[in-house]
Amino acid sequence: MPFPAAGGARVPLRTAKCIRFARHGCANRPFYHIVVMDKKSPRQGHVIEQLGTWDPLVNAHGEKLCSINLERTTYWISKGALISEGCSMLLGLAGLLPIHPRVYLLAWRNRRAAAAQKVQEKEDAAQVEN
Amino acid sequence: MNIGVRSNLVALGCGARLWYPVHEAMVTLTGSQTVRWIKPRWVPVAKSKMFRIPERKPLPLEEEVELRCLYNNYYMAMRAIRRHLCEERLRVSDTSELAIKAEEEQAEHDQLMEHNSQENLRVAALREARIKKEFEADLARVTASKEKLAKDAEKAEEEALRIINETQEFVKTFIKREDFEKAIETALANPVDYNFAIDQQGNIFRGRSTRPEDVAEEDKEKLLFAVQS
Numbered sequence: 001m002p003f004p005a006a007g008g009a010r011v012p013l014r015t016a017k018c019i020r021f022a023r024h025g026c027a028n029r030p031f032y033h034i035v036v037m038d039k040k041s042p043r044q045g046h047v048i049e050q051l052g053t054w055d056p057l058v059n060a061h062g063e064k065l066c067s068i069n070l071e072r073t074t075y076w077i078s079k080g081a082l083i084s085e086g087c088s089m090l091l092g093l094a095g096l097l098p099i100h101p102r103v104y105l106l107a108w109r110n111r112r113a114a115a116a117q118k119v120q121e122k123e124d125a126a127q128v129e130n
Numbered sequence: 131m132n133i134g135v136r137s138n139l140v141a142l143g144c145g146a147r148l149w150y151p152v153h154e155a156m157v158t159l160t161g162s163q164t165v166r167w168i169k170p171r172w173v174p175v176a177k178s179k180m181f182r183i184p185e186r187k188p189l190p191l192e193e194e195v196e197l198r199c200l201y202n203n204y205y206m207a208m209r210a211i212r213r214h215l216c217e218e219r220l221r222v223s224d225t226s227e228l229a230i231k232a233e234e235e236q237a238e239h240d241q242l243m244e245h246n247s248q249e250n251l252r253v254a255a256l257r258e259a260r261i262k263k264e265f266e267a268d269l270a271r272v273t274a275s276k277e278k279l280a281k282d283a284e285k286a287e288e289e290a291l292r293i294i295n296e297t298q299e300f301v302k303t304f305i306k307r308e309d310f311e312k313a314i315e316t317a318l319a320n321p322v323d324y325n326f327a328i329d330q331q332g333n334i335f336r337g338r339s340t341r342p343e344d345v346a347e348e349d350k351e352k353l354l355f356a357v358q359s
Contacts, residue, residue: 078215
């Protein structure tokens, strides 16, 4: 009998716990639970506790929805749970933790790509005029 | 490779050396074949890609320095946050803060319960009044319907009595058996002609063979309601 997706797995003593995503979507439709699991358990393994949800696809109103139980998240962080990179980026954007450096890196790259595209468009326009 | 799956195998384009199994659900029988070209786990790395090492794009130097700085700051901040949260948890769980909170919560709970009971009493009074009102309305309705039934019965009795009286009156005009011959003779002696005619002035002429000249002016019978021309 598997444990429910919302948690209930045994909390082992003196093992690394990790706050990370457990994928609950289907093909081409990702949906994640933010969960606490044993560090070494597989992605779809037994969940100790669910801390929230994360829907990475934009909905009809152009929003990416995310819900986090801040109380339990702070509890688990204080208990020393590791945080996966994606989760720490998300928590940083949510305002619980400092902004993750990867977010800065992504922002730089996006800005650089946007600038390059702008220059390209300008050149194309000049060519069309000539 | 499993021999039993051979019937579902489809050749890949690379010289027919490799055979990939295709899931049965992916092969449609409607003519157009859909194939899921995913390399299975047991297929090794292609020979041409075996010793390829993907190149790492080097970051600009200033960016690297910046990133290292950012990472250092981030991990430091995370350590500090973790320690702070841990201390906070210990502080909250050890001191009597929770107990105080519990006391407050108990007081609030008592207050809420009091409010709840008051509300219950108020609603109960309202409910009783409503039930009483409904009972009285029921009683009034029942008495009204009883009165109406009695009135209807009385009316029906009167109607029946009237019918009986009328019938008794009518029975008196019946021809009895001993008067039967006499009645026949009387009827034969006095034939009644029900035919009549009407002229344009609204005069009625009784009888089948009566002529207008034979009737005197003052004896002429008028129609009660003259038709408007």
